Amino acid sequence: MREALGFIGLGAMGAPMVRRLLEVGHRVLAHDLNPVALAAAVSRGAEGRDSPAAVAGEAAIVLVSLPTPEVVRQVALGVAGLAEGDALRIYVDLSTTGAQAAQAVAAGLAPRGVVALDAPVSGGVAGAEAGTLAVMVAGDRAAFDRVRPVLEVIGANTVLVGGQVGQGQTLKLVNNLLAATTWAAACEALAMGAKAGIDPELMIDTINKSSGRSFPTERFAAGPVLSRRFDFGFRMELMAKDMRLALQEAEALGLVMPTSRAAQMLYGLAMADGGAKGDVTELVKITEGWAGT
Ligand code: NAD
Known part of the structure; x- marks a missing residue:
């Protein structure tokens, strides 16, 4: 079994990404506000958790695939958010949220000892299903090197855009x-x-x-x-x-x-x-x- 990963947001893109991560042998601790989306992921082998904080209490690496910058800020820094979980070390935002939100979340997580990478993706649902997405990562190189094998499961075209948070966005x-x-x-x-x-x-x-x-x-x-x-x-x-x-x-x-x-x-x-x-x-x-x- 590969290392446990957290995953928040099991929608059009998140669901097939989680399926691929499970297929290569990761344990996936998953959360979504929508119980139907969560149940579907659990039926494929993910373990459901009832809040982002619960996921970040167990997983050192957490990926999110959420609709808007507002939701991403809420999930990362809001009540029962990722910042409340003690295990979290690397946060990876796969959503399209803009450089400002990426920088704000990174600044909010840094005092907790968490490194933030922005890693938005391109290639659509078909790309997510096939694992052929382009993943445009920015942030700390050591954190990138650590999560690169995970990102390559969902995106064959994973690239480090630069060292500054927000450049991927x-x-x-x-x-x-x-x-x-x-x-x-x-x-x-x-x-x-x-x-x-x-x-x-x-x-x-x-x-x-x-x-x-x-x-x-x-x-x-x-x-x-x-x-x-x-x-x-x-x-x-x-x-x-x-x-x-x-x-x-x-x-x-x-x-x-x-x-x-x-x-x-x-x-x-x-x-x-x-x-x-x-x-x-x-x-x-x-x-x-x-x-x-
Ligand atoms: P989606 O709406 O299908 O999925 C988002 C998921 O997040 C949903 O399951 C929703 O229930 C969940 N969610 C919303 N608020 C939540 C909260 N507060 N806590 C937990 N879960 C919550 O969207 P999508 O199409 O999967 O897109 C996700 C991100 O990826 C977006 O930023 C989008 O712009 C980007 N993106 C989408 C595509 C695409 O083709 N669909 C391609 C590239 C990038």
């Missing part, structure tokens, strides 16, 4: 800003092609063999949109959160970012239209609606 936000903006542009272009009468399947297949192809045309349009199942597995509100965090960091750097801000408006419209809980691939419904296709 910034790189992840740069990546997601590009993916989100590319997807917004693709939604407009695809609606134009459909309105002009081009067969959607032929159009997407041809784009994916041409210079307009991108992760969104290959992984959002070709599967979830063409099938009309809209099942990529990443909620619209999470992508909108990533754009908000990215543009906050850009503003702090004094950058204007007009193209990304225009794309952000499209996500804002989709959210206002009731799409927050829907899949990010449903963004195309907005441009399809305007085109009447």
Whole structure:
């Protein structure tokens, strides 16, 4: 049996990550507010705990995969949070929460002798299931070396971005800003092609063999949109959160970012239209609606 790990947040990404960690022989002490998610992990071999503090009372390494920076701060530093657990030594945040939250949590945990690494991931639910995620880690190198074998179970593409806490988050936000903006542009272009009468399947297949192809045309349009199942597995509100965090960091750097801000408006419209809980691939419904296709 490999060493015990704590894991908080057993959602679309966390559940398959925990499954992989269990498969290679780790003992996993798991917690989630949602009893259904926790029961599913326990049925696969994880041991359930009723609070982050209980997890951090037993595990020296705790990973979290949570929706927002607010939730991450609460789980790490709030009542019955990770900071209350005596066993914890290395905290690893796999969520997309921005550099500010990463630095605030690191500062809150440091007096407890806990080292914080930010380690946001990219590659979607399919990447989490296959263990092929990109993991963008930042922070103390010795702590990175210690957790690297664990991270490589979930992410074949694990990289140390830098020694400063928050640098992994910034790189992840740069990546997601590009993916989100590319997807917004693709939604407009695809609606134009459909309105002009081009067969959607032929159009997407041809784009994916041409210079307009991108992760969104290959992984959002070709599967979830063409099938009309809209099942990529990443909620619209999470992508909108990533754009908000990215543009906050850009503003702090004094950058204007007009193209990304225009794309952000499209996500804002989709959210206002009731799409927050829907899949990010449903963004195309907005441009399809305007085109009447
Ligand atoms: P999710 O909403 O499916 O999962 C989050 C889990 O956290 C849920 O099970 C929820 O019950 C749990 N949770 C919420 N508040 C909690 C609390 N206070 N205590 C304990 N558990 C709590 O989200 P996800 O899609 O798995 O994304 C997780 C993170 O990873 C997000 O930051 C997201 O931006 C990022 N991310 C997601 C994807 C993707 O494709 N889904 C890809 C890369 C990165």
